[in-house]
Amino acid sequence: MQRGKGMKYVGDSRVKAEGRMRNVPKDYSEYPGKTEAFWPNFLLKEWMVGAVFLMGFLVLTLAHPAPLESLADPSDTGYIPLPDWYFLFMYQLLKYEFASGAYNVLGTVVIPGIAFGALMLVPWLDTSKERRPYRRPIATSLMLLGVASVVFLTWESVAQHDWEAAAEQGKLQEPTDIDMEAQGYEIYASQQSCIGCHGDQMTGGAGGPNLLETEKTPEEVIEIVKNGQGAMPADQFDGNDEELEILAEYIANHGQNPEE
Structure with a gap:
């Protein structure tokens, strides 16, 4: 049996002096302040620190819950992921x-x-x-x-990161009552450059403003589509002049069929 700091006591010559008892932790008194037993000293400290951080994290999740955003729109190419x-x-x-x-x-x-x-x-x-x-x-x-x-x-x-644009693109939008059966909406939905920036409900996002709030005339809408404005480039409409006029009247009429 081994005790102390190197001194050995052998009571029976048949017992090996170098034999080591199993499941007996090493005596760490030889290394004061430099190490400690893994179980239970070190592991207990780890658990206590982990519990403190876990409680702090849970408090943060309760105090600042994750914000809700609008429904995901795979057609919105202007969405900025984060x-x-x-x-x-x-x-x-x-x-x-x-x-x-x-x-x-x-x-x-x-x-x-x-x-x-x-x-x-x-x-x-x-x-x-x-x-x-x-x-x-x-x-x-x-x-x-x-x-x-x-x-x-x-x-x-x-x-x-553009936090203002991110807040705008993720803002919950009230359901719109646009006429999706109108020819103007069919033309609008067929234009990836339009629906990608202004959304399928024409309420806008990170790439473009809300088209339902525009006060522009059909002629002004056509002018913007052809020549661009701000971040919107020119010549993004893929269609003929007649379709562009129908689309411009639809947008100027806030998503309603101009004939109504």
Whole structure:
């Protein structure tokens, strides 16, 4: 049986002095302040910290519930998607030229793979028993680099996002009473450039204003469609002049058949 700091007591010559008792935790008194037993000391601390963060997160979800938006519209090409806050750093990374377009695989697979792979390899890269950060340069450097990258990319994503447009595009709209049986709506729905920016209900979104609130005449609508206005480019209508006139009268009449 082994006791103390190296002293051995053998009561029977048939008992091996080097034998180790199973399921008996090592005596950590030799390393004061440097380590502790995993069970129950360390694991209990982890559970307590996790419980505090979990309760704080639940309080936040109750105090600030997720906002409701309008129904998803797959035809709305002007919609600006925004992931949840914990994925904003990845969303921002894909905005850079070296991680998007032709290099999309680099931004979605290679860079995240290297980052998370390095974090997974930390236990093998740094086998030091020191607990002070400055005595563990590899692990500390990797963690600081990871945290700084996530914080910076998240901050950039929040700063660059158009929050006013996002609030407008997600705003709940009251049901409209536009005439979807009219010829003007058939022409409107056939134009991807129209329905993509102004929505299937003509109430607008991130790409265009609410057409039901316009006070323009049919002639002014035709002028805007042909020459563009603001962010709307010119010559986006794919149809003949007669169809354009029908559409302009329909829009000027706030989504109702002009003949009525």
